[in-house]
Amino acid sequence: TTTRTIAVIGGDFIGPEVTAEAVKVLQAVTAPGSFALQPYDLGATAWQRTGEVLPDSVLAELAETDAILLGAVGAAPNSKDIPSGLLERGLLLRLRFEFDHYVNLRPSRLYPGVPTPLAPSVTEGKEIDFVVVREGTEGLYCGNGGVVRAGTPHEIATEVSVNTAYGVERVVRDAFERATRRRNKVTLVHKHNVLVNAGGLWRRVFEAVAAEYPQVTTDYLHVDAATIFLATDPARFDVIVTDNLFGDIITDLAAAVTGGMGLGASGNINPTGAYPSMFEPVHGSAPDIAGKGLADPTAAILSVALLLDHLGLAEEAARVEKAAISDLAARTGQQRSTTEIGDAIAAAV
Ligand code: NAD
Ligand code: IPM
Ligand code: MN
Numbered sequence: 271t272t273t274r275t276i277a278v279i280g281g282d283f284i285g286p287e288v289t290a291e292a293v294k295v296l297q298a299v300t301a302p303g304s305f306a307l308q309p310y311d312l313g314a315t316a317w318q319r320t321g322e323v324l325p326d327s328v329l330a331e332l333a334e335t336d337a338i339l340l341g342a343v344g345a346a347p348n349s350k351d352i353p354s355g356l357l358e359r360g361l362l363l364r365l366r367f368e369f370d371h372y373v374n375l376r377p378s379r380l381y382p383g384v385p386t387p388l389a390p391s392v393t394e395g396k397e398i399d400f401v402v403v404r405e406g407t408e409g410l411y412c413g414n415g416g417v418v419r420a421g422t423p424h425e426i427a428t429e430v431s432v433n434t435a436y437g438v439e440r441v442v443r444d445a446f447e448r449a450t451r452r453r454n455k456v457t458l459v460h461k462h463n464v465l466v467n468a469g470g471l472w473r474r475v476f477e478a479v480a481a482e483y484p485q486v487t488t489d490y491l492h493v494d495a496a497t498i499f500l501a502t503d504p505a506r507f508d509v510i511v512t513d514n515l516f517g518d519i520i521t522d523l524a525a526a527v528t529g530g531m532g533l534g535a536s537g538n539i540n541p542t543g544a545y546p547s548m549f550e551p552v553h554g555s556a557p558d559i560a561g562k563g564l565a566d567p568t569a570a571i572l573s574v575a576l577l578l579d580h581l582g583l584a585e586e587a588a589r590v591e592k593a594a595i596s597d598l599a600a601r602t603g604q605q606r607s608t609t610e611i612g613d614a615i616a617a618a619v
Contacts, residue, residue, distance in 0.1 A: 274336040274581060275306045277546075281313040282357070283560035284608075285341025288551060291567035291612025292339060292574045295593075298616040299578070299586045308335065312361055313343045314352050323360035329368060337577050338365065338548040341570065346557035359413065366406050369545035371538035372437065373444050374406035374514075375576065376521040376552055378504075383599040384529040392502060400507035401452070402524060403445040404517025406538055408437045409468075411514045433468040433513065438475045444541060445511035446483045455508035456480070457489040459496045459516055472513065496520060500527055525552050525569075529598070532566025535573040537580060549577040563607035568594055571615055593618035 278293060280286030293307060310328060317323050332338060343361050345352035365371070380386055380398035388398075414430040442458075449456045458476045462469025473490070480488045491499065493516045499506055500523050512520065525534030534552030551569030559565055571594055578587035593615045606614075 273303060273306050275308060275334070276577070277332050277335045277338045278307050278309045279312050279338065279340045279343075279361075280309070281341040281343040281361075281555060282315070282345070283342070283555035283557045284565035285313065285343060285555050287341075287560070287563075287565050287608050288567040288570035289339065289341035291608060291616075292341075292570035294612050294616040295571045295590055295619060296339070296574050296577075299574075299589055299619040300583075314345055314357060317352070317357065323357060324364055329364075332365070333369070333545060335546045337546050337581060339574065339577060340365075340548055340550040342551065342553060342555040344555045363411060363413075365548055366538050369538075369548065370540045370542075371406045371545075371548060372441055373537075373539040373541055374404035374517060375537040375539055376402040376404060376517070376524065377535065377576075378402070378521075378524040378528045380504075380528045381533075381595050381598050383601070384533070385603075386527060386529060388501070388504070388527050392504070396505035398504050398528060400504065400524070401448065401509055402517055402521050403441060403448065403509060403511045404521065405437065405441045405512070405514050407514075408432050408434060409514030431465070431468055431513070431515075433471050435471060435475060438472055439479065442472075442476050442479045442511055445509050446479055446486055449486050449509040450483065453508040454485055455487045455489065457491060457496075457507055457510045459491050459493050459510055459512040459520065461493050461516070463492060468513070476511070493520065497523060500524060504528075521552050530566070531556075532568055533572065533598075534569050535571075535576055537573070537576040539580065547577075547580050549573040549580070563609065564605075565608045567608050567612045568598065568615075571612070589619045590615075 278289060280289040343357040378400055380393060386393060410429050410431045412432045414432055415428040417427045419425050445456050460469045460472050462473050504527055525531050531553040536550055536552050538548040540547055550573055553569055556565060575587045575590040596618060597615050
């Protein structure tokens with residue numbers, strides 16, 4: 271049997287806390303020796319100590335791994351010590367871009383017994399189970415743009431969204447392929463009534479790819495309207511495909527309506543296998559709850575299920591998801607600590 275190498279990047283604040291539980295579950299569900307876990311100390315404290323966010327030598331090592339498990343990086347939103355975006359751009363986005371993670375896969379399911387802010391009329395008798403295929407390498411995340419006349423009353427700041435036919439087509443195609451393995455429905459979310467250039471490209475590519483999948487039903491929503499239906503009728507969604515920023519925003523909402531930020535898992539996937547894919551919770555480093563044992567590790571643990579599935583270990587992935595589902599169903603509303611939840615799920619797999 272081959273040993274797979276997994277890089278583990280805990281990161282900042284609750285990142286290492288939830289990642290420790292995810293690692294526990296990974297070790298519990300796999301045979302000893304089948305995975306070699308390589309921890310990497312990256313994030314705010316590592317930067318403060320070394321002055322480097324992601325050394326090229328580390329990037330080269332990560333490129334040789336089979337997958338990356340990441341917690342979260344980032345300072346408190348009002349921090350004065352850590353420049354905003356330093357870690358997000360220099361570590362997280364750099365990895366997504368360097369490793370060409372063009373499918374940012376973010377599933378949402380309302381599991382039985384999980385408290386939701388959705389009205390009973392929205393959930394009763396409904397299956398809420400959809401996946402957002404968020405483009406991960408383009409859009410407003412490219413860092414295109416700049417500032418002129420900085421600090422003056424005439425300052426002009428621009429962020430330019432990059433959308434290529436190549437980049438849009440490959441992610442739209444992935445969404446349609448995924449839909450054929452699910453309920454055969456794809457919804458494009460964009461804002462082509464205002465963003466006519468990028469929106470036009472997305473729309474044309476979407477329609478061209480759709481023509482190759484006659485069995486798949488298609489739908490289109492402007493992103494503002496999509497937020498309405500995520501709150502009032504999320505059961506209508508199967509696969510949603512959208513650009514980088516819209517996908518970021520709607521997946522926090524998707525997590526919130528299906529049980530909260532503690533449950534949202536994600537994969538940053540390079541489907542070609544040319545680079546390692548990276549698995550992480552949708553949530554961030556949550557400085558507001560760090561160090562208190564309050565972080566729910568379930569999102570990180572469900573990200574391990576996505577990692578296992580990506581590596582072809584579907585049976586192990588299913589065991590992790592099943593254990594998490596049982597744990598969620600058994601929750602009474604009484605607060606359990608991060609490690610209590612991790613221990614329980616690790617014991618159940
Ligand atoms: P956040 O997701 O960290 O927190 C938002 C809210 O959700 C907070 O109230 C937090 O306590 C709660 N929350 C998050 N995860 C939770 C969990 N596992 N269990 C229970 N509650 C949880 O978002 P933010 O406050 O906007 O960002 C904090 C920092 O994280 C910022 O520096 C941001 O840039 C960074 N960030 C990093 C990632 C990542 O590394 N993938 C993702 C998002 C944000
Ligand atoms: C996420 C995060 C990141 C994003 C940030 C931290 C760069 O919010 O993974 O959802 O916007 O993609
Ligand atoms: Mn986000």
